[in-house]
Amino acid sequence: MTQPKPQTRIQKKNTTAILDAALEVFSQHGYRGATLDQIARAADLSKPNLLYYFPSKEAIHVALLSGLMDTWLDPLRALDPDGKPVDEIIGYVHRKLQISRAYPRESRLFANEIIQGAPRIHEVLGGELKTLVDEKARVLQGWMDAGQIAPADPHHLIFSIWALTQHYADFDVQVRAILGPDTGRNFDGAQAYLDVLFNKLLAP
Template sequence: MTEPSSAPMTRIQQKNRDRILEGALTAFSANGFRGATIDQIARAAGLSKPNVLYYFASKDEIHKTLLTTLLEMWLDPLRRLDPKGDPLSEVLAYIRAKLMMSRDFPRESRLFAYEILQGAPHLTEVLGGGLRQIVDDSAAILAGWMEQGRLRRVDPHHLIFSIWALTQHYADFDAQIRAVLGTSRDPLAEAETFAEDLYRRLLAP
């Protein structure tokens, strides 16, 4: 059974829940949703299967909770766009934040990408609701800067999509990038320099 949603968790309970989600990330990243099992998640978390099922009713619930948490993490830098800030600096800071997430959270990025490639069966409601609203709000900020002549006019939604595509590539295709560049180069450091130059040229008024 699961914890009552109204009951506050103790520190130990929160720690166990976090261990389960970390174990699930390991299991899902290695085996996919279909291949991962509750037993694998329990082993990766260092807990018993009944203990896992005390916090989450099913593998599906664990997966959805993990993905929802990841989506919140991915969207946080976009929420931080400051309408009162310098437009180009705000966009470049967002790009840097996304690149650092590709560096620090490659498993999470690949797990999220895999869910999207499967048609987002566990995230349909979230993607159509919260995600869309946050992106629309951010696009409105970008469009406002463009109307003011502070950024060159491009489609703000596709600008966001292009940043996602560029930055997440460095997590999802890390092995390919390193195979091409070799071991002596730092892909993310080079990517940051390249992206800043690219988007400065694209967006500078």
């Protein structure tokens, strides 16, 4: 099978510009509201030039989501079965909060895809994501059975961590409207609150 030619420096630059522009457009307007014209303008490229790199809006969206999934799964992969249970879970909370802090547009892109029924990543959700969550849920259940953390449904524990951390990216405008525009202070406050919440929740 013939391997594709490596991209030139200009091609890499344009591909990066397209993906960054698309991330901004998709995170603001969602998949349905975004257009190739908007993405081309944001990337400072002509539409025909954009189509040289990606044949369709869906191709751009899939490229973004594919890259995002690894970023999304890595914090859960890092949960160590041999670590101290409470420390491992609090560490996971911190990592998820940091993802929301560092990648708010990516978080909103992912949320929009889920709201639409995940047509472009449904197989990943039912495959790689489900496998990983089930694996870590068994780890959590083992800690609960051993009396190392308080009993709770392990899957819903993971869901609650997602909800409580991704909120600060997905509802950023609402958070800043209520707490003020200082994003750094808002995330620091969120981490302090979540530390108290999960330490109390997990105490055996």
